[in-house]
Amino acid sequence: MTDFYNINEYKHPLFTVDSVLFTITDGALKVLLVKRANSPFEGSWGLPGGFVDIDSDSTTDITALRKLKEKTNVEPPYLEQLQTFSGAHRDPRGFSVTLVYFALIAAQNVSTHIKSIDDVQWVDINTIQDLSIAFDHKHLIEHAKQRLQQKTLYSMVPIYCLPEYFTVGQLKSVIEIILGKTIQRKSLIRRLESTNIVEKSDEKVSSGGRLAHLYTLKSGVDIVNFERNLSA
Amino acid sequence: MTDFYNINEYKHPLFTVDSVLFTITDGALKVLLVKRANSPFEGSWGLPGGFVDIDSDSTTDITALRKLKEKTNVEPPYLEQLQTFSGAHRDPRGFSVTLVYFALIAAQNVSTHIKSIDDVQWVDINTIQDLSIAFDHKHLIEHAKQRLQQKTLYSMVPIYCLPEYFTVGQLKSVIEIILGKTIQRKSLIRRLESTNIVEKSDEKVSSGGRLAHLYTLKSGVDIVNFERNLSA
């Protein structure tokens, strides 16, 4: 494609993009897995991902989103790079590099599509130990989970696991599932009120007791990082 | 190399590994730049890096260290992944992906080697705006600087910019250069004493006033993250 340099002069690593997409359903943290259609590991479960299409993907972010949309029919509202993993033996085809993204989505926004097909499923993160997973993807998922937990201590990212309008109770519940421990409702409210990223709606919604206020993420805002972690 | 899959079936992105190696000298934060020997951008300054040697590098971490050692003659004591940057137009040869590392080293451990050659230099981070730098490397350096500043708020990473034995005064100075603001000596000492990663030696050293205690990083320890940031 150029005369600067012959791209086939050296042997290249195999380069792929994979994503760890989390959601919360049935009171548990789940990861999206897909059944592999191709060798290697054909037929076993692995992370959604694949090769960059260098003619149509402008960046690897687009690659990740494209692959996720193929599987879920929607693009997740939160996507960030996790880390790049590499090694001579992590793929039987040779030295490989995979750029792993981590993403969040509200279960409501995908579940109907997922349930209708049999090569995509949500897997409870706690049952992954017992499964056989392609490549080193089990390891990648573990890394992503730790990053999600860490970010939950100093940001409001779990909001992206909720629908557009949500209550403090729902957010508290999502955070507790991610962290695997309870947190103080008061602390959560203090943080919500001190950031400028959510809006308190006037609407209230029933939740088995006193009506709960609805909150919503302001549009176009970036996630704020607090200067202090919740107690780990 | 395999019959699973023909590696040349698709067009691949160009994959490289680059490093942003920081140090502190002359009261300023500096980045290592090298003069490019090959096209593109031959003759201009850029980050040390290059292609993975898939026959000898076991991971990309090794690639980064190998490239840094070629230029500085030593391996930096601190190395971590920064981020992967990609795009169809960041390299004139086509779609490219670069995995960027960020590294720290004590100036004392490299300066003699660097000064003797003319294709490697330390550049003051504040003068980089005015320079012409290969690819989007100026942008990568800016990202790395922000990460370094952020980590400095909640960890002791700046220790890796210091020699084996150092004083609180030296560490305070390095941190202040990185952050571009003064910090409280008391806060620094409190943090040093609350972590278990440094050892207070009995030796003292002259520093223009009262003798200063020497500290040293315990061997084999990992960097500890504090639960709270210093004030930004």
Added chain:
DNA sequence: GCACTTTGTGTCAAAAGGACACTATATTGT
């Protein structure tokens, strides 16, 4: 010896989360 410099400590104030009691307002069952 005296001024100055850098190191190190003591102490109080400020900020933000944790704990937890208490109030408010729904739903549900009888």
Added chain:
DNA sequence: ACAATATAGTGTCCTTTTGACACAAAGTGC
């Protein structure tokens, strides 16, 4: 209708960690 129960939200004090800053300690240089 009313009590029991559940969830939402507030008020308040405690705890932890950092910021601020005065002060003491111990060198150097003239």
